[in-house]
Amino acid sequence: MITAILVMVVLAVAVGLVLGWSAVRFKVEGNPLAEKIDAILPQTQCGQCGFPGCRPYAEAIAKGEADINQCPPGGEEGIKKLAELLGVEPKPLDEAHGAPKPKSVAFIDEQLCIGCTLCIQACPVDAISGAAKQMHTIIAAECTGCELCVAPCPVDCIAMVPIAEDLPHWKWKYPVIELKRVA
Amino acid sequence: MSRKLFKFKGGVHPPEHKAESNVRPLHAAPLPGKLVIPLRQHIGNPAKPVVEVGERVLKGQMIGAADGYISAAVHASSSGIVTAIGPAAVPHISGLPDLCITLSTDGRDEWIAHAPLDYQAMAAADLRMKLRDMGIAGLGGAVFPSAVKLDPGAAHSCPTLIINGGECEPWITCDDMLMRSRAGDILQGVAVMRHLLGSTEILVGIEDNKPEAIAAMQAAAQSLDFAVDVVAVPATYPAGGAKQLIETLTGRQVPSGKLSTDIGIQVFNVGTAYALARAVHHGEPLISRLVTVTGHVLRPQNFEVLIGTPMHTLITLAGERDGSTGALMGGPMMGMPMPDLEVPVVKATNCILVKSNALFPPLPKALPCIRCTRCADVCPAALQPQELFRFAKTGDFGRAQEYHLFDCIECGCCSYVCPSHIPLVDFYRYAKSEIWAREKEKRAADLARERHEFREFRLVREKKEKAEKLAAKAQAARAQAALDQAKPAGLAAAAAPELAAAPSDADAKKALIAAALARAQAKKAGVVPKNTDHLPPGTQREIEEIEARRAKIRELARQPLESEEKKP
Ligand code: SF4
Ligand code: SF4
Ligand code: SF4
Ligand code: SF4
Numbered sequence: 001m002i003t004a005i006l007v008m009v010v011l012a013v014a015v016g017l018v019l020g021w022s023a024v025r026f027k028v029e030g031n032p033l034a035e036k037i038d039a040i041l042p043q044t045q046c047g048q049c050g051f052p053g054c055r056p057y058a059e060a061i062a063k064g065e066a067d068i069n070q071c072p073p074g075g076e077e078g079i080k081k082l083a084e085l086l087g088v089e090p091k092p093l094d095e096a097h098g099a100p101k102p103k104s105v106a107f108i109d110e111q112l113c114i115g116c117t118l119c120i121q122a123c124p125v126d127a128i129s130g131a132a133k134q135m136h137t138i139i140a141a142e143c144t145g146c147e148l149c150v151a152p153c154p155v156d157c158i159a160m161v162p163i164a165e166d167l168p169h170w171k172w173k174y175p176v177i178e179l180k181r182v183a
Numbered sequence: 184m185s186r187k188l189f190k191f192k193g194g195v196h197p198p199e200h201k202a203e204s205n206v207r208p209l210h211a212a213p214l215p216g217k218l219v220i221p222l223r224q225h226i227g228n229p230a231k232p233v234v235e236v237g238e239r240v241l242k243g244q245m246i247g248a249a250d251g252y253i254s255a256a257v258h259a260s261s262s263g264i265v266t267a268i269g270p271a272a273v274p275h276i277s278g279l280p281d282l283c284i285t286l287s288t289d290g291r292d293e294w295i296a297h298a299p300l301d302y303q304a305m306a307a308a309d310l311r312m313k314l315r316d317m318g319i320a321g322l323g324g325a326v327f328p329s330a331v332k333l334d335p336g337a338a339h340s341c342p343t344l345i346i347n348g349g350e351c352e353p354w355i356t357c358d359d360m361l362m363r364s365r366a367g368d369i370l371q372g373v374a375v376m377r378h379l380l381g382s383t384e385i386l387v388g389i390e391d392n393k394p395e396a397i398a399a400m401q402a403a404a405q406s407l408d409f410a411v412d413v414v415a416v417p418a419t420y421p422a423g424g425a426k427q428l429i430e431t432l433t434g435r436q437v438p439s440g441k442l443s444t445d446i447g448i449q450v451f452n453v454g455t456a457y458a459l460a461r462a463v464h465h466g467e468p469l470i471s472r473l474v475t476v477t478g479h480v481l482r483p484q485n486f487e488v489l490i491g492t493p494m495h496t497l498i499t500l501a502g503e504r505d506g507s508t509g510a511l512m513g514g515p516m517m518g519m520p521m522p523d524l525e526v527p528v529v530k531a532t533n534c535i536l537v538k539s540n541a542l543f544p545p546l547p548k549a550l551p552c553i554r555c556t557r558c559a560d561v562c563p564a565a566l567q568p569q570e571l572f573r574f575a576k577t578g579d580f581g582r583a584q585e586y587h588l589f590d591c592i593e594c595g596c597c598s599y600v601c602p603s604h605i606p607l608v609d610f611y612r613y614a615k616s617e618i619w620a621r622e623k624e625k626r627a628a629d630l631a632r633e634r635h636e637f638r639e640f641r642l643v644r645e646k647k648e649k650a651e652k653l654a655a656k657a658q659a660a661r662a663q664a665a666l667d668q669a670k671p672a673g674l675a676a677a678a679a680p681e682l683a684a685a686p687s688d689a690d691a692k693k694a695l696i697a698a699a700l701a702r703a704q705a706k707k708a709g710v711v712p713k714n715t716d717h718l719p720p721g722t723q724r725e726i727e728e729i730e731a732r733r734a735k736i737r738e739l740a741r742q743p744l745e746s747e748e749k750k751p
Contacts, residue, residue: 166279173613175606
């Protein structure tokens, strides 16, 4: 009896020590869950989720402080992936945070731009090039379409242009096949 | 010709339908009034236009320059005036327009000055660049720029060169006609390939249902100064697939995810060899090709067609018939339905197959997969088409890739045998393009994340630098003040405000050192009045004591700030 208890106690202590040691030894820097969530988020950095960027939203989800259905650019698919990662049921996008839109890029009407640099300061990914009192332009390949530059422009010269489907971006559609009814 | 042949896995035997089009002689299609030449006719970057609207161009003049290594130039197929440079209909299943150069031909068909290349005297790299600028791309269907394939790379040579005259796809006979009529030229092109690749073994694989072509190639091979083995391979679809032909001829398999060059084999289509011969021995860029026009037309036959000729003119030449239900570019197994028959012939157009309900009855409605695995039996890539179908259908692309989706050559054997008539290949194409699109999106997101993180870092850094500058400024001022206070008081009281304003931004570092020095002195100064009982007048001492206390309080107030500044 006493031997059994002793064995169990010694075991418990030994296992506890190993676990405690490995918790210190193999400590993971940062928050791996937030990291994984961030990898799913679309990185538009638009702030529609109510956080100043995708990373803060990822951290909030990881801490359980935010729901998974607040990112409109990620859409249904993003929510599905998040639900899968977190092992919860997917839910429809929270309308309060906006609706998904077709992917767009910003376009500056270069005739109107006064070179105020306000859009540069707003752009979360530095996709605008220009300097004070010089004409500004969008680097389309780097623009995420977050729309954050639209509001600050004092002369309203920034418009969001949906990306037109062209040959290099064309995708095969899901085959629509008529299924024969089997009685 | 007793070469031991090997059998690749799978394959099917669809009705060949070759005799319709290979009995009539080869004709050159007449010069059309308008040529529409797409700038994207090959794999890789589209060519960049180098002419302007209104410019007169000559036959063979470069109108689009190659853009980058994996690219090829495009040329005017005849002389005339450039009437438009802009989006126009191209032979693509989507029906989306793409950048094209439109020429209005002047009927004179006037060549630009051109001369044969002395390829043996040229450096290999120069010759390849020249071929890229002459627009040579694979004419078997993949249109990969040939200059890239002719670079043996780090291996310095490619021991085995295979010339693909398989033409296994039903209905198509353009390679057959080319080999029958221009075998000598094809082998001239092969000589250039051999020169560039340093190949020691040259094999020409031709399906045994083309005896005339085999005879013509064998006869032409006699007069060469190097050995070419013209081999008849059993006609099985898809024996003309590059990997299948390699296996049939050499018994070797290209490992999954590898290129044939990784096992020292390069494969070219006979049409490409012919285009290469025209380029090198006549200085002619790739501006025409053979096209089979067959199916539901009165006179199915092959034409030599200028690139840019509208497909409809060819169908009219071959005799249009009532009751056609559209056309495919390519054959019935791998061909793509054309959205519109005004689209031009491009380098990839080997066949225009006009459909009718009699020849190609619409597919019966699909039934669910019964997992009979007939598709797996015929798949030449040794895949499990029924599993790929299941994963593609449910969007489980990760599993589809694990099942080697990207080894699928889209040959259509699986769809051909499927008793449930499921358009399997459409699902694989959908899955592949979905995976590519996602990878692209992922890359874009990674770029955005990186740029966003760098911006955040930059903002923090800028803020910190600003704060540091300010702190240094303030500290220098404080140090100065403390220094002044430590001095005999009367003077200090008067001088302090002026001195405090003095230090400049540029002196930040110096000021920090000075501040440290001043602190030490201030401490000393702060202690002195208590310990040493000087004998100045009483009021003076009182003032000194008050000053010292103040300095000390300032010192205390400064400490947390300093420690904060030292941290980073
Ligand atoms: S809503 Fe915008 S900022 Fe928030 S996670 Fe989605 S893309 Fe990122
Ligand atoms: S350019 Fe405008 S829309 Fe594009 S990423 Fe920057 S702020 Fe967003
Ligand atoms: S041949 Fe068709 S029905 Fe049979 S297993 Fe393949 S996909 Fe399923
Ligand atoms: S289309 Fe793909 S899966 Fe189907 S038989 Fe051909 S290689 Fe195999």
